[in-house]
Structure formats: C-alpha cells, structure tokens
Amino acid sequence: MKLSRSQIQERIGDKLLSLMATGAMLFLYIPVLVLIVFSFNDNRSLTLPLRGFTLKWYEKFLSNTDMLTAIGNSLYVASVATVITIVIGTVAAFALDRVVFPGKTVFRRLVLLPIALPGIITGISMLNMFKLMGINLSLETVILGHATGLVAIVVTQVFARLQRFNRRIEEASSDLGARPWQTFCYVTLPNLRSALIGSALLSFTVSFDEIPVTFFLTGRDNTLPMYIYSTLRRGITPEINAVGTVIVVLSLGLIVLSVYLLRESAKE
C-alpha cells in the first residue's frame, strides 16, 4: 500500500516525537538513577566504573547524630507547618468560596503570591520583619515561614473542591435538624477529605525539602535540607547520596499518594 506524502510526513513525525519523548523521560530519570546507584557504590568518589555493592554509606548516615537530629527537626517543622497551613488554608478557601467581601481579588492574589515568587523573597521579607520585631530565629520562625508559603497549595486545592461542592447537601443537613457545626463536621468535612489529605501530604513533603525560605529563617537548629546544604560546602560524599536516595524514595511515595488523592477529589 502506497502512503501519501502527508502520511509519510505523519509517520516520520511520530517517530521523531517518540524519540524526543523517550529522550525527555530519560533526561528526567537518569540523574535520579545515578543518585541511587552511587549510594550503593563502594567508592568514595562518584566516578565510573562501579566498584562494588555496599551499604556503608547508609550505615554512616544512620549513625550520624547531627543528621538524625536534623531529620527530627524537619519532621517537627513539617508536621506543625502542615497543620497550621491546613487550618489557615481551609478557612481562606471557604472565605473565598462563600463570602462576599471587599478586596477579594487582592486577598486572593496575596494568598497565592508566595508560590509564584521565588522563596528567597518570602524568606528575606519575613526575616526583616522578625528582626524589626526583635524575634530571634529558631525552628518556630521556620514553621511560620513554611506555613505562609504553603497556604497557597492548600487554598488552591480546597477552593477548587469547594467550587464543585453541591451545597444542597448542606441545606439538606440543616433541614434535617443539624446545627451549623454538625453540618460542617458530618457533611462538609467528610466530602472535602481527599482534597484536605492530598494537600496536607503535598505540603508536608514540600516543607520537608524546603530551602530558600528556611535558609533565612533558621536559628541554631538545622532542618535536614539545611544540614545537607552545609555539608555540601565541604564537598560531596556518597553519604549524601544515601540520605538523598531515602528522601527521594519517601517523597516519591508521599507525592504519588497525594496526587492520587487530589485526582480522586477532582472526580467527586
């Protein structure tokens, strides 16, 4: 069967496209692969050829008390920041969805700003303010910084869910005798569940890996990314690969779960 010119054009185009797409996927994942492979490589420097399989880098990082403390700090910061941001973000999303008030557009722009702007601006501006107010830097200031930056994530997801929300079921609940707080707990919240959990997981992960805002708001205690950052000043070690691999794998897990939940919420 003879192909027309445009059919040939299409075939070549398709092949080229698949090539480019495959290349792009490889580009995205080879560095991650490198990270993981070299975390098991028995060689102090990260060069080819590979020497042998070892777990010593993992042992090293697990026995590194400074690093473990930093991990603990990161968990603390991420947990508290996530809770704060879920509360503030959900309230803000409700306000945007249901209340008519002056300055709504400005409010919305402000809330979404930290995500569009480089983190350094959020970090520095808050640093300036803490300095002016005489507040010392600590993990708590980091928490405040993270919560502020992450609100945008929660607001966008929860607001999107609220827009699709069938308010009739809230009316039905009220009609059946439920007081407003009962309607909120028994009807509204359960239907927001996947949006809330999805954005919580996402916020947690972002907070855990965060650098630009953290850099300017950290006191004496380091979070994990800050610890790694300062270690990197001194040079590369496969220990970083090991901790990096663990972070990547855990983050990937949490994010896949979160994206899945957010997609489910989009279907509701």
Place this chain on the structure above:
Amino acid sequence: MNDIIQIKNVSKIYPGAITAVSDLSLAVKEGEFVTFLGPSGCGKTTILRMIAGFEIPTNGKIYLAGEDVTEHPPYERQVNTVFQDYALFPHMNIRENVGYGLRVAGMSKQDIKPAVEQALTTVGLTDKADARPGNLSGGQKQRVALARAMVRRPKVLLLDEPLSALDAKLREAMQVELKQLHKQLGITFVFVTHDQKEALVMSDRVIVMEAGRIVQSGTPTELYDHPVTPYVADFIGNSNKLYGKVVSADAAQVTLQVGSHRVQSTPGQTRYSAGDDVLAIVRPEKVRLLADGEDPRNYSIIPGIVREVLFHGSSCRLEIDIGQQQLFDLDMQLELALNTSDIGGPGTSVNLAINSDMVSVFPIEEDNV
C-alpha cells in the same frame, strides 16, 4: 382543622430589586396536600424555601403551628424537605442517610435502627439499606430522600419538584404513591411543580402563581372548570381562545359576537356592557359536534371545516377552521362506539355545539392578549 402554616404579607426582594415574591398571604390547613403551581421564576420555589428556612422574607411573617418562625434557621423548624436533586449524602450509605436526622437530634443507636427500618419499608427500599447513593437509580434516590425526610415525623413535608428528573411512566407511578403516602401518614404536604397534570392528580388544593403573586387558589376541579383569569385557564388543561365583543349582558346570560357567530355564555363575576372586548375560553373536550339533522336547542353553534385529525391513542383531536384564520381544537374520546373511521376527514363541514356553561369569559387586559 387548624392552620398549620400561615403566611402573612410575605415578600422576597433580592439585591438588584428582583422581586421573587410579592406581598403574599395564604394559610395551609393541617393534613392538606397543597401544590404551588406555576412556570419557572413565578416564585413557587422561593415560597417553599422560605417555609423551610433557607431564605428569610424581606417583609412579612411566617407561622408554623401558630409559632412565628420567620427568622428561625432550618434546623429549628419542624418541617423537612425533599429536594429536586434529592441531595443525598454521597459519603453515607442509605441507612445512614435516612437516619441522619435522628442522629443529629441525639437519638440513641438502638432507637434509630427500628425507625430507619420502618421508613425504608414504607418506601420499599429495605434491600438497598447498605448501598451508596451513587449506585441507585433516580427513582430509588427519590424514595430515599422521602424516607429521610419522613423519619423525623415533621409537621409539614415540603417537596420541591421531586419528580421532575424521572421519566414519564415512573413519574405517574410516583404521583399515585405520593398521594397514598399522604393519606397514610396524615401529615401536611406542600408540593411545588410546574407540571399542571401532576398538580391536578395529587392535590387537595392548587395555588397557581405568576410573577410572585397568587393568581388563583382552589381545588383542581375549581381551577379547571372556573379559572378566574386566562392565565390560569391556559396554564391548566388546554384551551381554545376566542376573541370577541359583548353584544348584550344580563343576569341570565352574556351574548358575544365572535367573528360572524353568536356565542352564549353564563355570566361570571364580572359585569359586562355591550361593546366590551372580551376573551372567551372553551376547553377542547367540552365541545361536541352537532350530528346531522340534530336540533341545536340552546347550544351556540359555530360552523367550520375540519383541517386536521390528530390521533392520540385513546382520543383524537380535530383542528377545525372556524373562519378568520382561527383554528378550534376539539378533543373526542374514541370509545367502543366511535373510532377514527366514523369521523369525517379533512374537508368535512361540521358544526360545533357549545354549551354556554362551558364558555369562560374574561375582560381583555394588555397582559392576557
């Protein structure tokens, strides 16, 4: 019988000067099945929502069982609503949906269970108790919504066009079921619909609304046989519209000139004088054809030529040209003794025999032309 609902001079005006309901007053007796009937935007749903508590009247007061509930929120009123889209809780199963009202009232689990079972039995859905709303058909969802509203034994059950999403056969079946349910439960039903057939089938009393006001309130028969405005006559059932002038009017009858024909009508409330422009309305099934050689007696006779014969299954409609580009619809039942072959086809000359009792006369105002 007491008035269970009293609405006194209630208006609802939305921002932008949009008047949904205008100075409306009415009373609903305990145990009645009342239907608000009208097209979209006439205010019927707004009234329902004000009774339920979802909207607060701009003016006026609403009383439930003698108590002023005008400002009360929905959860403080002893009325329950069946919504148009059912509004079932998607995250609960049927049992939990139906029992919700009892749960928030603080009833114990042991007491809720039998009440839910009974409600589900009444609507015939005991086998679906553990299913989720997403897995039910429209008709089943509707029953769940009913059960959920009934289980709290409200004083009044409000139904906001609950049958509009169902297909025709199911609708008819549900209409009968609702009527039976009403008899069985003995509580007041307030129903809202735009479907006049539905209103006629189920209601003890129908309230026809237009542009935020009540036009006529009465039993289905009253509304059908004695509409007080052309709007009501047109909205309920079918009608033929004949424009004419009054020739003479006295206590016994009103004589009209319609085209080149004389039509008699029994006088209603309005006093007419000769020369008044009027609109006469005659229902298609209230007219018969004069048989060949029959004595016209005291019928008004309008001759015409059959234009079209439309077969409707158990009945048929004749479209008859009565001159001056007017088509008159005549409906006749096809019975054992009469079938389509007995009726003359297009082109047949016929004479319409109109009884003066079947002619409703209305003065002509700008808005009913």
Place this chain on the structure above:
Amino acid sequence: MKESTRRKITSFSLVSAPFVWILVFLFIPYIVMFTYSFYVKKYPTFIPAFEFVNYIAIVSDPQYYQILFRTARIAFMVAGSALLIAYPLAYFLVFKIRSDKLRAALYMAVIVPLWVSYLLRAYTWKTILGSEGILNSLLVWSGFLDAPTDIFLYNQFSMVVTLTYIFVPFMVMPIYMALEKIPGSMVEASKDLGVGPFRTFLRVTLPLSMPGVIAGATFTICLTFGDFVAAFLVGGPNGAMIATIIQSQFGATLNWPLGAALSIVMLVIVLSIISLSDRLERSGHIDLG
C-alpha cells in the same frame, strides 16, 4: 440569636483569620523589607535612614546590574530549553498515548519529581558534571577524552542544564493541561480540510496551547530568577545569580539594606513578568467552551 446575625458573625470570623495571617506574615514583611531598602550600611551593621543609596548602587555598579542581566539571560535560556524538552513530551503524552491509564501513570512519573527535593535534584548534576563526576569518567572510559575536563561544571552551561532539569516538570504540567483541553475534533477538522499534520500543529494545536506555554515559561523564569541553590552547587563564580549576591548581604557582608533593595528590585522584576504574561494570556484568550 437571629439567623442573619449568626451568619454575619460566621462570615466575619471566616474571612478575618486568614486575613490577619496574610497581613502579618505576608503584607507587613514586604513593607518592612521595603523600608529596610532605604536604610544605610554603617559598620558593623546598618542604621535606619531614608536614602536611595542602595538603589543607586544597583543601577550604577556593574557588579550588580551585570549579574541582574546574567540572571535574566540564564532564566530565559532555562525557560527556552525546558520548553524544547517539555513540549514534545507533553504533546506525546496527550496525543500519542491511547490508553488512559498509561497516560495518567506517565504523567504522574513526569510531575512527581517536581515536588522532590530541589536541592537533591541540583546536587545530582554536581556529581554528574564535575571533573571527578560521571560524565567525565564516562567520556574518558569510552575514549572520547584523554583526561577529565572541568568545562562542564561551575559555569553558565551547568546552571542552564541543572535548572532546565529542575524545571522541565514545571513546564510539562501547564502545557499538558492546555493540550488536553483542545478538542480532538478540532485537529480532525483541520486535517479533514486538507491541512497536513505539521501545518495543523502550527496553525491549530500550537496557538491553542499557548496559554499553557506562557504559564509554564512565566513560572520557570520567575523561580529561576530567585535561585541560589543551584548557583551554589553548580554555578561557581561564573554562574553566580542575583540571589547569591542577595544571600551574601544577609550573611557575612551584613549589608541588609542592600540585600533588601536587591530583593525589592527582584520582586518588581518578577511581578512585572507575571503581569505581562497575565496580559498576554488574556489578550490571546480563546474560549474553548
């Protein structure tokens, strides 16, 4: 309590809580930063003042404005190369993958790294591009090079490569969403009218996907502008970005006013880019219904 009063109280508290937070932690900090930018450095730290000295330094001292230009250049190059990689990938996923499940899985595979540590993703390129790194050892081992070279790292090339790597998922997301919205019937209609596949792409698909392209490019340019992490890891002195300079003002240099002023300049630049792209998007807005 009257129902209408209750509703008003709820609305008020609903709006005020996040509002207060935003005011305290977003709005006021910007004001403070703006104020600081007029302060003056005085040994050992700085003093309150109202001087334009910092802003003047930014526009007159090449040390600062050259870095601003370099940062802008890098930002645009990153957006460009990320676009070149992201667009075909997004197009492939939307139009050439038949199975919905496979497409969702692949899309997730592309997007998920977006949220995984920025630091680590930049770090991997440090290990790959260095003279002791993977790329070099691969080239030496395969015979392309005699000895490891250091041209791959600590320059603008490494910055662009690293940042492109980080931002490709940021680009794919909006482009994918824009391409998804295009009804397949439009492409078919074009072909039906006799327009070949390539020209269909140019005339129909590409213009309709522009909002996604603009969104992705804007996001990439703005965030690249503020990067100091990649600059620290792979930039070297040649690849220093404006954010690096800002960073040092708050570090050893202790010239907070200058740092604040530079931040304000960055803020203005980034906000301008955002509003420019907003306008572009609105003017070219096509309602796909």
